[in-house]
Amino acid sequence: MAITAQDVNKLRQMTGAGMMDCKKALTEAEGDFDKAVDILRKQGQKVAAKRADNATSEGAVLVHISDDAKTGVIVALACETEPVSNVEDFKNLAQSILDKAVETNAADKDALLSATMADGRSVSEHIIDLTGKLGEKLDVVAYENMSAEEVVSYIHSNGKLGVLVGFAGVNGTDVTDLGKDVAMQIAAMKPVALDKDGVDSATIEREIEVGRDQARAEGKPEAMLEKIAMGRLNKFYRENTLLNQDFVKDGSMTIRQLLEKTAKGLEVKDFKRVAIGSV
Secondary structure, three states, X not given: OOOOHHHHHHHHHHHOOOHHHHHHXXXXXXXXXXXXXXXXXXXXXXXXXXXXXXXXXXXXXXXXXXXXXXXXXXXXXEEOOHHHHOOHHHHHHHXXXXXXXXXXXXXXXXXXXXXXXXXXXXXXXXXXXXXXXXXXXXXXXXXXXXXXXEEEEEEOXXXXXXXXXXXXXXXXXXXXXXXXXXXHHHHHHOOOEOOHHHOOHHHHHHHHHHHHHHHHHOOOOHHHXXXXXXXXXXXXXXXXXXXXXXXXXXXXXXXXXXXXXXXXXXXXXXXXXXXXXXX
């Protein structure tokens, strides 16, 4: 049967796929719109499978803070190239995924991907469909949510790095500027934990072993290796745990001391750092 321009445009409006892809799908489906939609979805699945191992170093990090500033959500939708990250359809999908995360308060990334969108399809299905349209791997590389007495967010200027910081003991203190400073500290210094108690045991064991090996390579006595390794572990804590890091804006104080100076009892209870690529 003849496929008209009106038919092609109708399918394009339904799916967002390109004109030529819509025409090919309608031709293959012999004008059956439901079959044509299925063909386009399978095309997206094929592209997704073919590009599954491709790196996704571009994209967008989006954040939402509730009106009462007690909850925050952060989502990172990644793609392969910068031009695709600037396509309106990509931006719209990223925003709709964030909106769904806020609406559902999804427990984790898997729950978010399986959440149902307005048209009855899942977030994951929408990602696959747009993968077929744009021809690149798309992936939700990170999703985090947070609740605290007050949550502050920061998005870096490149749009590929975002931070959530949760405060406790606010007691009426305006933590807007402090929150931004702490969030920017996290963005720049990449702490692995809030304090040394939050560092996982595997990391601790690795740092101790590296400390021993370095000391041994420097010719230190065997009897001194453990003490030297523990000293280097403490240095690791100072450089890589948020509260013990020197404040980048004022190296005369740590982040812990900055909080104490700002308000008695003020604490950072949690933080999330989300990045696309190597930032």
